Amino acid sequence: MAKRREQETDLTPAEATNRIWELAEKIDVCMFVTWDGEYNRARPLSARVSRDENAIYFLVNDDSAKNKQLETYPKVTLAWSDSIHYKYVTISGPAVVTNDRQKIAELWEKTDAAWWDTADDPEIRLITVKPDEGELWDSPGIVVATAKMVFAAVTGAKPNVGENAKVDL
Template identity: 30%
Template sequence: MTDTEDTKKLVDLLKDQHIGMLTTYGPDGPRSLPMARQEVEPDAELWFISARDTAHTRAIQSEPSVALTFSSRDSWVALTGRAAVVDDDAKLKELWNTFAEAWLPGGPEDPNAVLIKVEVDHGEYWDTPGSKVASLISFAKSKLTGEPYESDHGTVTP
């Protein structure tokens, strides 16, 4: 991904959005599940901890195309990219946390623990900056004037 203002904004929004929906496109067709994002690199590369013996890791190994969606109270991010199942003990230990241990109680040494790395090909974000009051004012203005609701929107491509 290129280093643009939109990329920086997208990465900044993702820092506050820890749980997203990962959609895989393996042999069984599209399948979405919640995943906890562990890290966002400055170029919008994302890391997840997963179990090796799951349907989504098998789907990624079969077809690396994925889609991800994240949301918070006032912003949304949609991404597409290519995922890879990565065996990197040092990176796994670096990213390990107690949240991952709930699914993989054997810790980062568990042979079933693996990383998923997603390199983003395309992303979009929508952000309604400001407080809840500012959002309500923008919504009211939209209703009164007939103009579309104002939000910050950006598209990121390589």
């Protein structure tokens, strides 16, 4: 069960957890951030979100630098951004690279053909992230957020532009 770690929201921990999973699935492409021992490295990847399995999956090339980084530093951060609607999510957790051919075939989508011919391509690997914490910033939208920021600037008050919640997943 998720517990509240930071309170800037009226959401319960369960509601915040549900919203984090919902936004991650809806936004799809995230910045997949690894550590190489000296720098954080980020790259956009299409996420296959499966709350039922408490996992987020990625199809990647076998020879990718991120795979080598994960061998030494398995903790990753995933960051989704829907800047048009002012909705943002981060999820962190350990990641592992496997050659699970059955899961690769299960996750295969038509758009993957842009990178590989078929799900049987021997160069495809699967990264599985098991989330252990998440955070969301969920605004009612640009018009409302902008109006609240303008009002705050005029009055000197701090704007409340939406929900911010951090939970253990």
